Amino acid sequence: MSIRLGDEAPNFTADTTDGPIDFHEWKSGSWAVFFSHPNDFTPVCTTELGRTAALQDEFTKRNVKAIAVSVDSLADHNGWAPDIKDVGGVPLNFPIIADPDRAVSMTYDMLHPGEDDTSTVRSVFIIDPSNKVRLTLTYPKSVGRNFDEIVRVIDALQLTDASPVSTPVDWTPGDRVIVATSVSTEEAKKRFTDVEEVKPYLRFAAQP
Numbered sequence: 635m636s637i638r639l640g641d642e643a644p645n646f647t648a649d650t651t652d653g654p655i656d657f658h659e660w661k662s663g664s665w666a667v668f669f670s671h672p673n674d675f676t677p678v679c680t681t682e683l684g685r686t687a688a689l690q691d692e693f694t695k696r697n698v699k700a701i702a703v704s705v706d707s708l709a710d711h712n713g714w715a716p717d718i719k720d721v722g723g724v725p726l727n728f729p730i731i732a733d734p735d736r737a738v739s740m741t742y743d744m745l746h747p748g749e750d751d752t753s754t755v756r757s758v759f760i761i762d763p764s765n766k767v768r769l770t771l772t773y774p775k776s777v778g779r780n781f782d783e784i785v786r787v788i789d790a791l792q793l794t795d796a797s798p799v800s801t802p803v804d805w806t807p808g809d810r811v812i813v814a815t816s817v818s819t820e821e822a823k824k825r826f827t828d829v830e831e832v833k834p835y836l837r838f839a840a841q842p
């Protein structure tokens with residue numbers, strides 16, 4: 635089943651390194667970064683999970699909970715956790731789902747036979763507090779993800795949810811934003827600062 639932007643994130647129950655969870659109950663009221671990695675005790679994955687642990691304060695500031703999944707067992711996840719701490723410099727501080735029967739991975743379409751049908755690819759789902767899927771990413775096994783980009787997207791989603799703006803190419807927090815076309819330039823000048831009309835349909839403003 636492919637999951638599209640705007641879909642409700644499917645619920646599931648699973649065993650994790652923090653104990654059994656019901657996904658929707660676990661994330662209740664929070665954003666979630668739900669991501670898969672191919673296997674425990676592998677180099678790229680160790681760097682990715684180490685970085686996720688190190689980003690915990692950034693996620694907490696944004697009301698985001700991180701959760702990982704792979705087809706490995708709970709015993710493997712627990713055995714691997716000290717390596718994640720060694721590499722990331724921070725103890726494992728988010729749950730890793732054990733999915734040996736691939737039930738969760740299949741629900742979220744994280745198994746790609748062309749890559750290797752026995753383990754998950756590097757998928758990311760950013761899910762909002764109402765359980766709506768707001769972003770999906772899929773990377774091949776050989777390419778580690780950029781977790782700064784994941785945090786940047788969360789910032790952009792939270793900003794554009796709060797105001798009638800969108801974010802331009804290569805936006806990072808503090809950069810100018812684009813005023814929604816539903817807002818007239820006259821109204822934009824009342825509502826935002828430093829409004830610049832580059833085209834009738836492209837008006838920049840300072841980040842609200």
Ligand code: BEZ
Nearest residue numbers: 672676677678679775776
């Ligand atoms: C890794 O994490 O390094 C990795 C895992 C599976 C396939 C390729 C690389």
